[in-house]
Amino acid sequence: MATNQDKVKELIDLRNQAKLGGGEKRIESQHKKGKYTARERIAMLLDEDSFEEFDMFVTHRCNNFGMEKTKFLGDGVVTGQGTINGRIVFVFAQDFTVFGGALSEMLAQKICKVMDKAMTVGAPIIGLNDSGGARIQEGVNSLAGYAEIFERNILASGVIPQISAIFGPCAGGAVYSPALTDFILMTDQSSYMFVTGPKVVKTVTGEDISTEDLGGAEVHSTKSGVSHFMVENEEEGISLIRDLLSYLPSNNLEEAPMMVCNDPIDRLEDKLNSLIPDNPNLPYNMLEVIEAIVDQGKFLEVHKRYARNIIVGFCRMGGRSVGIIANQPSFYAGVLDIESSRKAARFVRFCDCFNIPILTLVDVPGFLPGRVQEYGGIITHGAKLMFAYGEATVPKVTVTLRKSYGGAHDVMSCKQLRGDFNYAWPTAQIAVMGAKGAIEVLYGKEVAAITDPEAKAKFIAEKEEEYNHAFANPYKAASYGYIDDVIEPRNTRFRVIRAFQSLQTKRVTNPMKKHSNIPL
Numbered sequence: 001m002a003t004n005q006d007k008v009k010e011l012i013d014l015r016n017q018a019k020l021g022g023g024e025k026r027i028e029s030q031h032k033k034g035k036y037t038a039r040e041r042i043a044m045l046l047d048e049d050s051f052e053e054f055d056m057f058v059t060h061r062c063n064n065f066g067m068e069k070t071k072f073l074g075d076g077v078v079t080g081q082g083t084i085n086g087r088i089v090f091v092f093a094q095d096f097t098v099f100g101g102a103l104s105e106m107l108a109q110k111i112c113k114v115m116d117k118a119m120t121v122g123a124p125i126i127g128l129n130d131s132g133g134a135r136i137q138e139g140v141n142s143l144a145g146y147a148e149i150f151e152r153n154i155l156a157s158g159v160i161p162q163i164s165a166i167f168g169p170c171a172g173g174a175v176y177s178p179a180l181t182d183f184i185l186m187t188d189q190s191s192y193m194f195v196t197g198p199k200v201v202k203t204v205t206g207e208d209i210s211t212e213d214l215g216g217a218e219v220h221s222t223k224s225g226v227s228h229f230m231v232e233n234e235e236e237g238i239s240l241i242r243d244l245l246s247y248l249p250s251n252n253l254e255e256a257p258m259m260v261c262n263d264p265i266d267r268l269e270d271k272l273n274s275l276i277p278d279n280p281n282l283p284y285n286m287l288e289v290i291e292a293i294v295d296q297g298k299f300l301e302v303h304k305r306y307a308r309n310i311i312v313g314f315c316r317m318g319g320r321s322v323g324i325i326a327n328q329p330s331f332y333a334g335v336l337d338i339e340s341s342r343k344a345a346r347f348v349r350f351c352d353c354f355n356i357p358i359l360t361l362v363d364v365p366g367f368l369p370g371r372v373q374e375y376g377g378i379i380t381h382g383a384k385l386m387f388a389y390g391e392a393t394v395p396k397v398t399v400t401l402r403k404s405y406g407g408a409h410d411v412m413s414c415k416q417l418r419g420d421f422n423y424a425w426p427t428a429q430i431a432v433m434g435a436k437g438a439i440e441v442l443y444g445k446e447v448a449a450i451t452d453p454e455a456k457a458k459f460i461a462e463k464e465e466e467y468n469h470a471f472a473n474p475y476k477a478a479s480y481g482y483i484d485d486v487i488e489p490r491n492t493r494f495r496v497i498r499a500f501q502s503l504q505t506k507r508v509t510n511p512m513k514k515h516s517n518i519p520l
């Protein structure tokens with residue numbers, strides 16, 4: 001009969017066995033691919049010795065294809081809780097060494113359990129994905145398992161932050177769990193996401209395409225926008241997740257943690273007074289403005305390489321977490337188009353879900369005109385951004401630096417979309433459109449009637465001058481109270497922080513409803 005000491009030894013042996021996942025050979029093969037194992041990833045992610053594992057002894061219960069003879073403790077996913085910078089988080093890491101991390105009924109149950117715990121406690125859930133998708137031997141049980149996870153992703157949306165790192169394959173319907181989360185991060189050259197892989201693409205469409213070109217990190221960070229962050233390697237990815245979480249509250253009922261601010265709140269940035277070129281058609285880099293006004297110049301840009309005509313990301317101002325949305329004049333003149341509208345709308349909604357105040361920096365010449373945009377539904381996508389801003393109840397401060405034209409003026413957090421403080425620099429131009437377009441519409445017939453080219457140019461120049469005098473400034477808008485104050489650019493940091501300070505106790509609620517019907 002086994003002694004109690006034997007039983008303790010058995011436990012230790014079983015734990016050690018579970019820690020080996022699919023065995024040493026497969027761990028070696030994982031390392032050879034330049035990838036870490038599930039447990040190594042969790043150890044890097046969490047504060048030292050903070051990991052508490054759940055369900056180490058779970059095994060699958062599938063008897064198809066001789067599966068009953070092959071069981072691994074833990075069954076292809078490592079789950080549990082731990083801390084990041086002292087704050088509790090829940091985590092699951094798919095273990096590629098066990099059936100390629102493929103999702104079984106029991107594997108899904110483990111993920112669901114940790115997600116449920118995260119929801120009960122109100123703490124972020126982080127998924128580290130590296131899986132061959134549905135475990136083929138388990139058939140429909142695997143699909144049901146995925147759907148259980150999807151439903152939890154949906155219910156957790158807007159309640160706890162959900163972050164997905166893709167550190168290997170993520171294919172088929174498996175992509176939809178990450179897609180339902182708030183942020184996706186992909187490692188360059190070692191991760192991929194697609195609904196159907198290159199072989200199916202070849203069969204169905206005849207197109208030859210590599211895994212990387214179809215769903216690599218580069219593609220999803222620049223073309224599709226599926227991935228919010230692209231990183232060189234797993235270490236960088238893990239450190240980014242830790243950094244990202246520092247800007248977020250643990251749940252929708254909390255505020256993001258306040259940091260000690262060593263950067264003077266009233267720091268003046270003289271260079272901002274001369275940043276905007278005199279010629280309104282010349283670009284400048286909006287990132288310079290952002291870096292000048294945020295604490296320590298530190299800005300975590302989201303979707304950095306996607307829809308670069310708009311910038312979104314997190315910073316701190318006076319120690320408090322703030323989400324920034326800013327037009328980027330140095331990329332397509334900062335125009336709003338389908339991609340930039342979608343990108344910004346999603347970010348605004350994330351900030352609003354999690355009580356993160358929003359700073360909007362405006363320099364927008366309008367919406368991108370043309371057939372491609374209209375056929376692509378710019379009306380709906382632009383409305384999405386307007387909807388997101390108008391619905392948001394978090395503190396909203398807007399600074400118009402230069403152009404703010406037409407529909408784009410309204411969309412970019414204007415006063416009437418419940419902007420709390422709307423400031424403008426003296427270089428702001430708030431109008432229905434730019435002078436050139438306006439004169440063409442207003443004086444088209446007169447211009448056409450002038451035959452002498454010199455006289456025509458003179459007439460246009462005079463009218464443009466007249467128009468610019470009337471509208472290419474912030475004072476018309478300020479005279480109606482649409483702009484609360486015209487501020488000296490160098491004071492921007494101080495004015496914005498003070499505005500957010502006064503908004504700390506802001507309480508606004510939307511009318512009761514089941515949910516809104518944002519134009520999707």
Ligand code: HXC
Nearest residue numbers: 099100102131132133134135136143146169171172173174
């Ligand atoms: C069962 C799987 C598996 C799967 C991999 N394995 N994928 N087992 N079900 N889906 C096993 C392999 O048999 C192998 O077992 C081990 O994992 C490692 O796989 P390898 O092929 O040796 O690794 P590698 O060469 O790196 O290739 C990885 C891979 C490939 C590209 C992911 O395994 C692959 O193409 N797998 C199938 C992917 C797929 O089509 N999945 C279904 C997608 S549809 P041994 O014992 O040899 O180590 C889907 C629907 C979800 O997921 C729907 C949700 C709504």
